[in-house]
Amino acid sequence: MFAKLSGIVDSVLGNTVILDVGGVGYEVHASARTAGRLQGGEPTSLLVDTHVREDAIMLFGFIDALEQQWFRLLYSVQGVGPKAALAILSACPLERIGFAIASGDAAALRQAEGVGPKLATRIVTELKDKVGKIDMVSPQKRSAKASAAPLPAESDISHDAVSALVNLGYARADAFQAVIAARGKANDNSGLNEIIKLALKELAS
Numbered sequence: 166m167f168a169k170l171s172g173i174v175d176s177v178l179g180n181t182v183i184l185d186v187g188g189v190g191y192e193v194h195a196s197a198r199t200a201g202r203l204q205g206g207e208p209t210s211l212l213v214d215t216h217v218r219e220d221a222i223m224l225f226g227f228i229d230a231l232e233q234q235w236f237r238l239l240y241s242v243q244g245v246g247p248k249a250a251l252a253i254l255s256a257c258p259l260e261r262i263g264f265a266i267a268s269g270d271a272a273a274l275r276q277a278e279g280v281g282p283k284l285a286t287r288i289v290t291e292l293k294d295k296v297g298k299i300d301m302v303s304p305q306k307r308s309a310k311a312s313a314a315p316l317p318a319e320s321d322i323s324h325d326a327v328s329a330l331v332n333l334g335y336a337r338a339d340a341f342q343a344v345i346a347a348r349g350k351a352n353d354n355s356g357l358n359e360i361i362k363l364a365l366k367e368l369a370s
Contacts, residue, residue, distance in 0.1 A: 197255035268341030
């Protein structure tokens with residue numbers, strides 16, 4: 166099956182891309198993230214997953230390997246079809262989706278079309294222990310080397326800090342990410358207030 170297609174973008178209609186490869190137009194379904202970076206008439210290469218059904222062969226394209234990894238991980242959850250996986254990738258930016266799952270923020274996933282409370286909860290439950298295998302640090306924050314691993318169970322201060330930030334109105338995934346970054350900058354003797362202050366600086370930056 167196809168693994169990669171390189172050609173000229175013929176057209177982009179919503180999240181459907183027509184890619185002209187040697188005079189043959191391939192219909193490729195993509196996330197809003199990928200489709201938004203393509204323009205008609207420009208050369209491009211897309212990584213491709215091929216899904217075969219009784220009545221159709223569907224191609225799903227990705228601008229980079231990271232998005233493809235997330236697509237495959239989401240699709241591995243029972244009840245998540247390829248279109249639902251693309252909808253999640255369209256609704257939840259890659260730099261946030263891992264933190265949303267790791268922090269148990271099912272509400273972030275419910276923003277995707279066709280993803281209800283039960284399915285969002287199932288995704289979080291099934292993938293919570295698997296997201297560490299994917300690099301979840303955004304390119305802008307790689308230099309800070311923030312770890313995306315779940316907060317240690319014994320770290321009551323970290324969990325309390327996340328709860329405090331959520332109570333202040335921040336999304337759980339954002340609070341989780343900020344506390345991880347703050348924990349990396351704090352010293353071993355830092356208390357709850359110090360962690361919260363550092364996390365608030367992260368959120369403000």
